[in-house]
Amino acid sequence: MTADVIDHLAGIHPGSPLDLLRERRPDAREHAQRSYEALFAPDSEQDVTLVERDALATFVAGLHQDRAVTGHYADRLAELAPDLLKNIEKEIDAGRTAGPYGVYDEPALAAESLVGPAFRTGGRAALGERLAAGLDHAHLLIFRPREATAAHLGRLLDAGWTTTGAVTLSQLVAFLTFQIRVVAGLRLLGANR
Amino acid sequence: MKFTQEQLGWEPWLNPLAEDELTEAHTDALIDKARAASPYFRLLARDPHVLHARTKTDLDIFSNTDGGLPRAERELAATATSRHNGCVFCASVHARFAAHHSKRPDDVRRLLDEGIDGHQSERWRAIIDASVALAATPGAFGADHLDALRAAGLDDLEISDVIHAASFFNWANRLMLSLGEPS
Numbered sequence: 001m002t003a004d005v006i007d008h009l010a011g012i013h014p015g016s017p018l019d020l021l022r023e024r025r026p027d028a029r030e031h032a033q034r035s036y037e038a039l040f041a042p043d044s045e046q047d048v049t050l051v052e053r054d055a056l057a058t059f060v061a062g063l064h065q066d067r068a069v070t071g072h073y074a075d076r077l078a079e080l081a082p083d084l085l086k087n088i089e090k091e092i093d094a095g096r097t098a099g100p101y102g103v104y105d106e107p108a109l110a111a112e113s114l115v116g117p118a119f120r121t122g123g124r125a126a127l128g129e130r131l132a133a134g135l136d137h138a139h140l141l142i143f144r145p146r147e148a149t150a151a152h153l154g155r156l157l158d159a160g161w162t163t164t165g166a167v168t169l170s171q172l173v174a175f176l177t178f179q180i181r182v183v184a185g186l187r188l189l190g191a192n193r
Numbered sequence: 194m195k196f197t198q199e200q201l202g203w204e205p206w207l208n209p210l211a212e213d214e215l216t217e218a219h220t221d222a223l224i225d226k227a228r229a230a231s232p233y234f235r236l237l238a239r240d241p242h243v244l245h246a247r248t249k250t251d252l253d254i255f256s257n258t259d260g261g262l263p264r265a266e267r268e269l270a271a272t273a274t275s276r277h278n279g280c281v282f283c284a285s286v287h288a289r290f291a292a293h294h295s296k297r298p299d300d301v302r303r304l305l306d307e308g309i310d311g312h313q314s315e316r317w318r319a320i321i322d323a324s325v326a327l328a329a330t331p332g333a334f335g336a337d338h339l340d341a342l343r344a345a346g347l348d349d350l351e352i353s354d355v356i357h358a359a360s361f362f363n364w365a366n367r368l369m370l371s372l373g374e375p376s
Contacts, residue, residue: 064330
């Protein structure tokens with residue numbers, strides 16, 4: 001994994017204005033890539049398998065409706081588990097909505113509460129309860145992170161995720177919400193100069 | 194809890210590593226040794242490679258002084274993103290930074306009290322609107338936001354800094370909101 005994935009997904013070529021722009025923040029560039037590598041070429045699959053990582057990433061990217069990023073993770077998943085990709089695509093279709101939304105407990109913020117769907121993965125038997133619980137949690141984090149509670153983490157642990165696995169899952173989903181936005185933002189900046 | 198510039202604590206919902214469990218690899222991942230006192234960083238240290246890369250990314254986006262957007266406005270983007278996503282803890286920290294670096298505490302307080310639609314200068318309006326559009330899923334950041342940022346005087350490096358600061362807080366907000374709560 002040496003090619004810079006944000007450059008690849010945003011269509012940034014060596015020597016282009018955006019390439020030079022990114023070079024002004026060399027640590028951010030290098031460590032966005034290292035974050036990707038730590039999550040998608042991990043030293044160990046003990047707490048989260050590679051298939052789970054690619055399945056979660058395909059789901060997250062698909063819910064963001066970014067074709068290039070979704071294709072990238074879907075291709076990775078298709079290599080490892082082509083049948084699983086079809087099931088993830090069904091969950092993407094079922095889970096698409098628009099966020100962020102969520103209810104505030106705080107009375108002073110009640111006027112800002114936005115009620116929206118709490119997604120529950122449909123094909124639980126095919127996906128297995130562990131991955132299904134991971135997809136439920138990913139949807140929560142993407143669309144209504146303000147509604148997250150300790151009980152949501154409890155559901156992950158109940159479904160077989162370790163504490164370290166829950167941290168890695170959270171990092172993976174949260175990192176992707178960064179990567180996808182940087183790709184979209186830089187792509188737009190490059191197209192409107 | 195309401196949005197505030199007060200100093201808040203943060204309590205994890207999962208067990209962090211204990212301070213005496215931290216190996217050299219964990220301490221390296223913290224970057225700054227003082228962070229071993231923080232339950233948030235000791236929880237993230239369970240996956241040390243990701244924490245290390247996350248922290249280096251964070252520091253460069255907000256602290257690299259080689260031109261680009263003033264620190265105050267990188268913090269403004271972080272605060273607006275946190276306000277919109279609903280992260281009271283993140284908003285409190287970065288509102289203090291934004292107020293300090295901009296010397297515009299009243300404008301920052303208005304962003305917390307009235308939300309993203311409260312009155313702001315043209316330049317801050319453009320940065321807040323871009324941050325809010327970037328926070329949307331699916332994305333809503335478009336050519337109109339770029340036009341507004343340029344009309345407010347931002348060059349491409351400054352716009353890239355807005356994109357990175359706002360995008361980074363989508364990462365940070367989700368961790369702080371889903372792994373514990375402010376106290």
